[in-house]
Amino acid sequence: MSVLTVSSDGRWQAQVAHAFSRAAPRYDALASAQRQIGQRLWGSLPRNAYKVLDVGCGTGYWTQQLAERYPHTQITGLDLAPGMLAQARQRYGGGINWQQGDAAALPFGAHAFDLAFSNLALQWCRDIDAVMAELCRVLRPGGQAHITTLLPGTLEEIAFAWQRPEALLQPPNLASIVRAIGKSDLAIAWQAATVERFYYADLQAVMASIKGVGAQLPRSNTCLTRADIAAAKARYEQLRQPEGLPVSYRCLTLQLEKSP
Numbered sequence: 001m002s003v004l005t006v007s008s009d010g011r012w013q014a015q016v017a018h019a020f021s022r023a024a025p026r027y028d029a030l031a032s033a034q035r036q037i038g039q040r041l042w043g044s045l046p047r048n049a050y051k052v053l054d055v056g057c058g059t060g061y062w063t064q065q066l067a068e069r070y071p072h073t074q075i076t077g078l079d080l081a082p083g084m085l086a087q088a089r090q091r092y093g094g095g096i097n098w099q100q101g102d103a104a105a106l107p108f109g110a111h112a113f114d115l116a117f118s119n120l121a122l123q124w125c126r127d128i129d130a131v132m133a134e135l136c137r138v139l140r141p142g143g144q145a146h147i148t149t150l151l152p153g154t155l156e157e158i159a160f161a162w163q164r165p166e167a168l169l170q171p172p173n174l175a176s177i178v179r180a181i182g183k184s185d186l187a188i189a190w191q192a193a194t195v196e197r198f199y200y201a202d203l204q205a206v207m208a209s210i211k212g213v214g215a216q217l218p219r220s221n222t223c224l225t226r227a228d229i230a231a232a233k234a235r236y237e238q239l240r241q242p243e244g245l246p247v248s249y250r251c252l253t254l255q256l257e258k259s260p
Contacts, residue, residue, distance in 0.1 A: 033198045033209070033249060038062055038119035040253050041146045044190070049073055049115040053138065055103050056080075056121020060088030063096055066117060076113075078106070080124075104130035112138045116145040123150040123171035128180045135256070136184040142260040145186065149177070151193065151250040158206065158247065161236035174252060181256060190255040199244035203233050206245055 042065075049070050054063040057077030067075045076097040079085050085098045101107040103118075104127045116135055125131045135145050150171050159165040172180070174193060181188060200206045236245055 033196070033247070034120050035061070036198075037148055037196055037249065037251055040251075041117065041119060041148060044146060044255055045069070045117075046115065046144060051113045052076070052115045052117065053078060053106075053108070053113045055106075055116060055118035055135075056124070057088060057098075058084045058121075060084075060092045060096065060098070062117065062119055063088065064092045067092075067096055076108075078103070104134060106134045106138050108138045110137050111140045114140045114143045116143070116147075118145070118147045118149070120148055120150065122147060123154075128172040128177055129183055132177075132180040132184040132186060136186050136258055139186075139258045141258055143258045144189075145254070145256040145258075147252075147254040147256065149252050149254075151252050153250045154248065155210070156248055157236065157239050157245070158210065160239070161203065161232045163232075163235070177252065177254075181254075185259055186256040187259065188254065189257045190253075192253045194251050194253070196249045196251055197246050198249070199241065199246055201244055203229075203236050203245065206236070206247055209247070 051074045052066050052070060054066060054075070054077045057063045057079045058081075060077055063075060063077035067073070074097070075095075076099055077085070077088055078099045078101050079088075080100070080102055082100055085100055088096075089098050099107060103122060103125050116139060122128065122131055139145065152170055152173055154171070178188070198209075200209060239246055
C-alpha cells in the first residue's frame with residue numbers, strides 16, 4: 001500500500017513499521033485488492049522449492065499459502081512490522097519461521113533460499129538497489145524471486161480528490177527497478193506492468209481500504225474541515241464509474257532468476 005509521509009529518512013522504517021503494526025488486526029478484512037494482485041504470482045511459482053522466503057509477509061496470508069503449496073519446505077516470513085508478525089504467529093503458529101527484518105538488509109546468510117516471494121512490499125523500500133542486491137545474496141545460484149510491487153501513479157484518484165499529490169508514496173519507477181536488477185546478479189525472466197482498478201461505494205469506503213492496510217494520508221498542521229471533506233467527495237464523484245469510485249494500482253510483476 002502506499003500513502004505515508006515522514007519527516008526524515010531516518011524515521012522512515014520506524015513509521016512504516018508503526019503504521020502497519022497498528023493496522024495488523026484489521027488488515028486481512030480490508031486487503032482484498034492486495035490479495036487479488038498477489039494471486040498474479042501464484043501461477044508462475046516453480047513446482048518445487050526447499051527453502052522459501054516471503055519478503056514483507058504481513059499477517060502471513062501468503063506465507064501460509066506457500067507452506068501449503070510446499071509442505072516439506074522450510075518457510076520463512078519476514079516483515080518490518082512487529083505487529084504484523086504477531087498476527088501471523090497467532091494465526092498460523094510456529095511451523096513457519098517468522099523473522100523481523102528489513103528487505104534492504106536481510107538477516108540471513110548467503111545462498112539461504114532457493115525461492116523468494118514478495119507481494120506489494122518493496123514499494124516501501126527507499127533503497128531498491130540494496131533490496132535487489134540482498135535478494136541476490138540470499139538466493140542460491142539458480143534461485144528465483146517472484147515479486148509484485150507498485151509504480152508511481154498508484155492511488156492517483158485519491159491524490160486528485162484531496163488535492164494532495166505530495167501525500168502519495170513515490171515508489172521507484174520502472175527504470176530505477178530495472179537498473180537495480182541489472183546491478184545485481186539477477187536477471188529478468190519475465191515482467192509485466194499493469195493497472196489494476198478496484199471500486200468502492202463512497203469516499204469513506206475508499207479511505208477505510210487505504211487506512212486499514214497501514215497507509216494513511218499524512219497529518220498536516222491544520223485539521224480537515226467539513227468543507228475540505230465535502231470538496232474531496234465532490235472531486236472524487238467526478239471520477240465515479242458505474243462500478244463505483246475507482247482506486248488504481250499501477251503494478252509491476254517480476255520473475256527474476258539468479259545465474260546458476
